[in-house]
Amino acid sequence: MVDSAVQQETTLDTIDRQLINDYQSGFPLDPNPYQLVGDKLGISEEEVIQRISRLLDDGYLTRFGPLFNIEEFGGLFTLTAMEVPMDRFEEVNEIVNGFSEVAHNYEREHQLNMWYVLACESQQETDEVLERLHQATGIKPYPFPKLQEFYIGLRFEA
Amino acid sequence: MNSIAQRVAQQSQQQTTELLLHALQEGLPIVERPYQALAQQLGWSEDQVISELDALAGSDRVRRMGIVVKHRPLGFKANAMVVWDIPDDKVDAVAALMSKYEGVTLCYERPRRMPEWPYNLFCMIHGYQRDQVLDRLAQMVKDLELGDIDHQPLFSTRCFKQCGGRYVNKPKSQLGAGHG
Structure with missing residues (x-):
């Protein structure tokens, strides 16, 4: 049932994709959430922050937070x-x-x-x-x- | 049982939640200690922000917490609202199966409008291109044996307003009534 879709031409690298795919339905509730995300992705807290900011600026993300009902x-x-x-x-x-x-x-x-x-x-x-x-x-x-x-x-x- | 004290407590809990939701409208701050940044904004402790968020994330008011993507820049340029005429007693079962397919993001039962609109189940299928959406639909029809069921894919040709993923731009909040 799963068709592995062809990836589209974007400026996203593997880590960007992993970030987007892994954190759409949950985010660490810890004082240093970006640190924990970085540990998972093998990058620094600072780089997580930079990447999310860039993804927001480049228009891939609308927002980082709750999707309200x-x-x-x-x-x-x-x-x-x-x-x-x-x-x-x-x-x-x-x-x-x-x-x-x-x-x-x-x-x-x-x-x-x-x-x-x-x-x-x-x-x-x-x-x-x-x-x-x-x-x-x-x-x-x-x-x-x-x-x-x-x-x-x-x-x-x- | 429902004493004044209880009602006051309920009300103040509601206000706490409203304040937090309001602070989160633009998303979580992208700084090292985002919950602490929210706490400063609200005059709370970081612990309180985290525990309130934890409660909120498990409630019906928030569908989910995390990254909200824009699907078009990610390459999802084709979408079809597929409408089906499913026998009423089969709607639940069919919808549950459809929702497992990749690319299906929404699935609703809606009223028919006879005679011109016999469709009661609406599901949204996204894909990179039109052909991919049609392939996903064909696969679904085949797997779920829906060949005899009247259905139509309504592809979107243009999007005019708020096509991002932002479902609420003004939470209906008493406390936040002055905003948005």
Whole structure:
């Protein structure tokens, strides 16, 4: 089942890859965590710090810390789709992205060609934003709220 | 049983957690003693930061702690949201099997919208290129005997907003209400 994917052209060396692959789902809770990471990778604490800073600067990493579960904070994510006529795509896209509640907006190959996530505080707010999106664009947004979540891996092999 | 003292204790625990989450929004400081740096920011001891983080990492509020990567720069340029019409009584079992495949990062059951949208299971498959995603999908269909199941891969062609991996840019926090 595992296909060993071809590594892509990046500026990452073996140690960078090891760092990225080994520390996506946990990090030492020790006063000197970077020292422990360095011991594992066979490099100094200083070099770990330099490497992480460089990976952040070069845009490989978003952040180093927790990946939050927004719903535990009382928020609500709702995947939403629209069928946007191609000749209106840019215009509608601009309107939709202007909503602060909209995140992760992707164009996809389907009749429903615009897919984004609404991040709201409540169901009531979600319904209101859906209505405002409808009014602002003249296109009906279809919400696909999650009924059940099976897997959040979000791990990527470097 | 639920005395005022208990409620006060619960509330103060909640506030402690909120403060820590807020301090962590931009990530762990990249310095020799990162927990001590956080402690100084919060006016706590380093030990307290570590033990609160330990509790938080095991809670439902944090999916995981560690490096949050951007998948596009790492070469993961193709992604398909594959949607399936799975019989309701099989959804749990099929989803559990799908989630074991390399490249599958998300898997959700969502409502059908009949008649035009019969799909109730959505899984995201990432890959370096489109062909690799299609290969992974074909393998999955074959292994799990899903050939007769109606499904479609919806490849993304463009990404417009927040395509990184940042799931929360403003934790919904009472204490942090002034920020973000």
